Amino acid sequence: MRIILSLVLFALSLQVFAHSSPNFLPKAWKIMGSLRPNNMALMMKNLSDLDIDVAGVDVRDNIIDVLLTDNDYKKLSTLGYSIEILEVKGVTKSPDEEYKNPEEIEQIVLDYYQRYPQLTERVSIGKSLEGRDIWALKISDNPNLDETQEPTILFNSMHHAREVMTPEVAIDIIDYLLSHYGQDAQVTDWVDKNQIWVIPMLNVDGNNKMWTSDRWWRKNTRGGYGVDINRNYPLNWKKCGGSSGSRWSQTYRGESAGSEPETQAMMKFVGQIKPVFNISYHAYSEIVIYPYGCNGERVARKEIVESIGKDIGTVLNYEAGTAWELLYSVDGGDIDWMYDAYEVIPYVIEVNSRKQGFQPDYNQWRDITVKRNRPGWMLLLDRLNASGVRGKINSNFKEARIDILSNGRKVHSYRVHSDGTYHIVLKPGSYDLNLVLDNSITSIKSITVSDSLERIEL
Numbered sequence: 001m002r003i004i005l006s007l008v009l010f011a012l013s014l015q016v017f018a019h020s021s022p023n024f025l026p027k028a029w030k031i032m033g034s035l036r037p038n039n040m041a042l043m044m045k046n047l048s049d050l051d052i053d054v055a056g057v058d059v060r061d062n063i064i065d066v067l068l069t070d071n072d073y074k075k076l077s078t079l080g081y082s083i084e085i086l087e088v089k090g091v092t093k094s095p096d097e098e099y100k101n102p103e104e105i106e107q108i109v110l111d112y113y114q115r116y117p118q119l120t121e122r123v124s125i126g127k128s129l130e131g132r133d134i135w136a137l138k139i140s141d142n143p144n145l146d147e148t149q150e151p152t153i154l155f156n157s158m159h160h161a162r163e164v165m166t167p168e169v170a171i172d173i174i175d176y177l178l179s180h181y182g183q184d185a186q187v188t189d190w191v192d193k194n195q196i197w198v199i200p201m202l203n204v205d206g207n208n209k210m211w212t213s214d215r216w217w218r219k220n221t222r223g224g225y226g227v228d229i230n231r232n233y234p235l236n237w238k239k240c241g242g243s244s245g246s247r248w249s250q251t252y253r254g255e256s257a258g259s260e261p262e263t264q265a266m267m268k269f270v271g272q273i274k275p276v277f278n279i280s281y282h283a284y285s286e287i288v289i290y291p292y293g294c295n296g297e298r299v300a301r302k303e304i305v306e307s308i309g310k311d312i313g314t315v316l317n318y319e320a321g322t323a324w325e326l327l328y329s330v331d332g333g334d335i336d337w338m339y340d341a342y343e344v345i346p347y348v349i350e351v352n353s354r355k356q357g358f359q360p361d362y363n364q365w366r367d368i369t370v371k372r373n374r375p376g377w378m379l380l381l382d383r384l385n386a387s388g389v390r391g392k393i394n395s396n397f398k399e400a401r402i403d404i405l406s407n408g409r410k411v412h413s414y415r416v417h418s419d420g421t422y423h424i425v426l427k428p429g430s431y432d433l434n435l436v437l438d439n440s441i442t443s444i445k446s447i448t449v450s451d452s453l454e455r456i457e458l
């Protein structure tokens, strides 16, 4: 009976849409629609001001997909926007069952850990608001040791609960590395020389809600309204209109910077492992994003951060840029914070295109998507042991930095980690490195960086 009623309502709503403006939508239904603006940046700004839920963007063809309540639809229509309706769907209809829920992710991580005890370590990085563990799997030789001489990399998925393809990419990274170890020389080398961490699902509560009550749920579950974890990081929090102060907005930033347990778990974990690179997987748009998120802002290490980001874009055939270049300003995002707090070189990769959609047909798109994304994370695994310097300072200090000079000009002032380790990604060339301990220069070293990672003592 319920099914028949739904079908009737669905047919009715389609009929109404056929006659342009819809008068009603059944409760808990939403419209997926497209806008084709002349001025992309301006339209994104307007949508943000109107608190419209942006599902994804096609930056090459200038199309924005939005998720609308009937109220949103009326609001946009009244303002004269023309919306092409793609789909009208009840929010309680789940995506393909093959996508993973938090319990399945927990089991998958446990299975790999048990199948590959010599190569993996399993860690809960903290608990979600509702008390679920957030799992991370480490892949390395000697996985139980913190081998500080080895570079570390982090891959994480699902800050946003509804982006169901993203844990699939994380699982593929785990599966590919473990199943090819000992068979494929390149994979064996990556695993032996580095410490590789994968967090397949950060927003476990939100994902549970996505399965149980709202297939388009994005945030965590704070207070029933939810906080967008990826607008909650403390750097640039609330800074530039790249988030919302309204609790029911999809980009609600939370009551205070770093207020959410999921954000805190990630921050603590990044502080512990100190990755050289990070990829945070999102969906969809087929783009690579690097920091910073606020309009006009660029990182001091632009030459390195942006060129590697563009290289990833090239191998994936995705567009690359800052969030404000490609989409809109973002504040309180994880990559800004990672870069600033621990000198991480971090990227967001938005997988899938608007043709495949938010929650693409699993059998049709899962394997294609994860394979398509392999060259991106592989490029960073290669880059870990490419040009740069790594080492550890053994003297005591409160604050240490390494000033990097090229032809007498300071190109970067790198903040050494509190445990004395440093890993500075550089282009091949000649540099002077000045070690500055508690504001006085204690050593100066001239080096030539080749194509591979140099181990140096300062």
Ligand SMILES: [Zn+2]
Pocket: 159, 160, 163, 282, 283
């Ligand atoms: Zn996302």
